Amino acid sequence: MRVVVTGANGFVGLHTVRGLLDAGYDVLALDVMDSRLAPEFKGDKRCRIVTMSILDKDLRKIINKEDKVLHLAAIARFDQARQNPQKAVAVNIEGTLNIIQACIMKKVERLVYASTGSVYSHSAPIPIREDAKREPGSIYGLTKKHAEDWIFLYGESLPYVILRYGYVYGKDKDWGAVGAFLKRLREGERPVIFGGMQTNDFIYIKDIVQANLLALETEHVRQAYNVGSGRAISIKDVCEACIAAVKTNLTMEIKPARIFDFPVFVYDISKAQTLLNFEPKWNLSRGIEDILKQ
Numbered sequence: 001m002r003v004v005v006t007g008a009n010g011f012v013g014l015h016t017v018r019g020l021l022d023a024g025y026d027v028l029a030l031d032v033m034d035s036r037l038a039p040e041f042k043g044d045k046r047c048r049i050v051t052m053s054i055l056d057k058d059l060r061k062i063i064n065k066e067d068k069v070l071h072l073a074a075i076a077r078f079d080q081a082r083q084n085p086q087k088a089v090a091v092n093i094e095g096t097l098n099i100i101q102a103c104i105m106k107k108v109e110r111l112v113y114a115s116t117g118s119v120y121s122h123s124a125p126i127p128i129r130e131d132a133k134r135e136p137g138s139i140y141g142l143t144k145k146h147a148e149d150w151i152f153l154y155g156e157s158l159p160y161v162i163l164r165y166g167y168v169y170g171k172d173k174d175w176g177a178v179g180a181f182l183k184r185l186r187e188g189e190r191p192v193i194f195g196g197m198q199t200n201d202f203i204y205i206k207d208i209v210q211a212n213l214l215a216l217e218t219e220h221v222r223q224a225y226n227v228g229s230g231r232a233i234s235i236k237d238v239c240e241a242c243i244a245a246v247k248t249n250l251t252m253e254i255k256p257a258r259i260f261d262f263p264v265f266v267y268d269i270s271k272a273q274t275l276l277n278f279e280p281k282w283n284l285s286r287g288i289e290d291i292l293k294q
């Protein structure tokens with residue numbers, strides 16, 4: 001079985017390509033860049049690297065009927081989407097439409113799409129369920145919601161699974177909470193937090209890889225699933241956990257909160273637990289320890 005992974009050179013992509021190869025899949029790793037893929041996988045017969053944009057119509061030439069497609073490629077950062085909304089629309093919406101059309105033309109087995117909690121309304125009841133109102137408060141979230149809507153629209157012709165990841169952290173993501181905190185602490189600098197009382201649903205990259213693999217195999221398709229830990233942790237607590245793990249005397253610097261952050265965010269993950277058999281295995285302190293070991 002071959003899995004086409006888009007955005008394979010990215011943070012989630014690289015970890016997932018490794019997980020897929022370890023689990024015995026062949027992989028077609030597609031990205032506009034191969035800077036991280038090539039050094040690790042060039043020469044591996046089970047991993048074909050293709051440097052191509054998801055906006056390229058030739059995409060349909062490289063996808064086969066027997067494939068499953070895991071679509072991760074995106075403008076995946078709030079700040080990048082805000083600075084260049086046209087590019088975010090092109091990649092996240094038009095790129096996803098191009099993937100959908102290629103998948104339908106080739107009659108692939110399924111499309112798994114990496115979505116986000118940013119599609120939900122800031123006033124969604126807590127813990128957030130999959131049927132909560134989708135009303136994004138950011139350009140990034142809006143493009144991800146539109147991509148979901150295109151998948152729903154074509155859903156009759158395409159078995160799909162939508163995974164709405166929580167806040168993913170792990171090795172090779174050195175920005176955002178956890179990543180930026182550890183980076184600064186290791187460089188002897190004070191970590192900066194914005195607000196700090198807002199909570200998020202932190203999920204370790206190894207649990208995300210597990211969810212991606214389950215989504216590629218589940219019988220329960222044409223569904224959206226929240227993929228998180230089901231625990232609300234404040235940014236301040238995350239920062240404190242990083243400081244404790246690095247064992248330093250440095251303290252955090254607190255700046256004003258940003259409007260696009262949810263005040264409280266935590267998932268109800270019971271649907272993923274029941275239908276996907278997804279069970280998060282890493283709590284925050286173990287996840288941070290694991291990063292520091294690598």
Ligand SMILES: NC(=O)c1ccc[n+]([C@@H]2O[C@H](COP(=O)([O-])OP(=O)(O)OC[C@H]3O[C@@H](n4cnc5c(N)ncnc54)[C@H](O)[C@@H]3O)[C@@H](O)[C@H]2O)c1
Nearest residue numbers: 007009010011012032053054072073074076114116165168
């Ligand atoms: N990391 C998180 O916390 C998180 C949370 C929720 C959802 N997600 C979603 O998961 C997916 C992966 O996120 P990530 O953190 O690995 O992001 P990332 O930025 O590390 O990776 C995205 C990859 O997409 C590639 N890409 C961009 N434009 C492309 C194009 N036109 N054609 C082909 N490839 C292109 C980039 O080169 C990059 O390698 C994204 O869809 C993101 O929206 C991530």
